[in-house]
Amino acid sequence: MDSTSDDMPTVELTLGPLARDLSFVSRALSAHLRGHTARVFEDHHVPSGGIALISLIGLNPGVSQKDLAGAVALKKSALTKLVNALESTGFIERRKGEGDRRYNAVRLTAAGQKLHDEVMTEITAIQEELLAPLSREERDTYFALTWRLIAHLAAQPS
Structure with missing residues (x-):
C-alpha cells in the first residue's frame, strides 16, 4: 500500500517565533481564505482578484486604474x-x-453590475461564516488594527 501525505496523521508543529511572524501568519490566513472563496471565482468565471476589483469599481464608478492599483x-x-x-x-x-x-x-457594465450584485451576496455569506468565531466587537477591532497596520506599511518605503 502506498503512503501519501494525505494518509499521514496531522501533527501540530511548534511554530516558535513564526506564530508572531506577520508574513508567515498572513500567508497562512491567505491560503485558508483562498480555499473558501475559490468556488465563487470559478462559478462566475472571474480571475482571482477580479471580485475585489469589480467591487471597488462598483463603489467608485470612473475610478482610475492608478487609484485601483494603489487600493489593491x-x-x-x-x-x-x-x-x-x-x-x-x-x-x-x-x-x-x-x-x-x-x-x-473604469466603470462596470450592466453585466458587471449584475455579477457584482450576485457575488456580493455570496461573499457576504462566506465572510459571516469565516468570521463566526469572532464577536462583532472583535471583528471591529481586528479590522481597525489590520487597516492601521496596512496604512503604516503603505507609508514605508518598500
Whole structure:
C-alpha cells in the first residue's frame, strides 16, 4: 500500500517565533481564505482578484486604474492584466480621460453590475461564516488594527 501525505496523521508543529511572524501568519490566513472563496471565482468565471476589483469599481464608478492599483496593492502591470481580463469578459469598460489621455476611467457594465450584485451576496455569506468565531466587537477591532497596520506599511518605503 502506498503512503501519501494525505494518509499521514496531522501533527501540530511548534511554530516558535513564526506564530508572531506577520508574513508567515498572513500567508497562512491567505491560503485558508483562498480555499473558501475559490468556488465563487470559478462559478462566475472571474480571475482571482477580479471580485475585489469589480467591487471597488462598483463603489467608485470612473475610478482610475492608478487609484485601483494603489487600493489593491498591485503593480500597474498586474492590474492592467486583470483589467484587460475583466474588460474582455464584458464586466468592465475603460474610457480615456478628457484632459489626460493616459487616464483610464473604469466603470462596470450592466453585466458587471449584475455579477457584482450576485457575488456580493455570496461573499457576504462566506465572510459571516469565516468570521463566526469572532464577536462583532472583535471583528471591529481586528479590522481597525489590520487597516492601521496596512496604512503604516503603505507609508514605508518598500
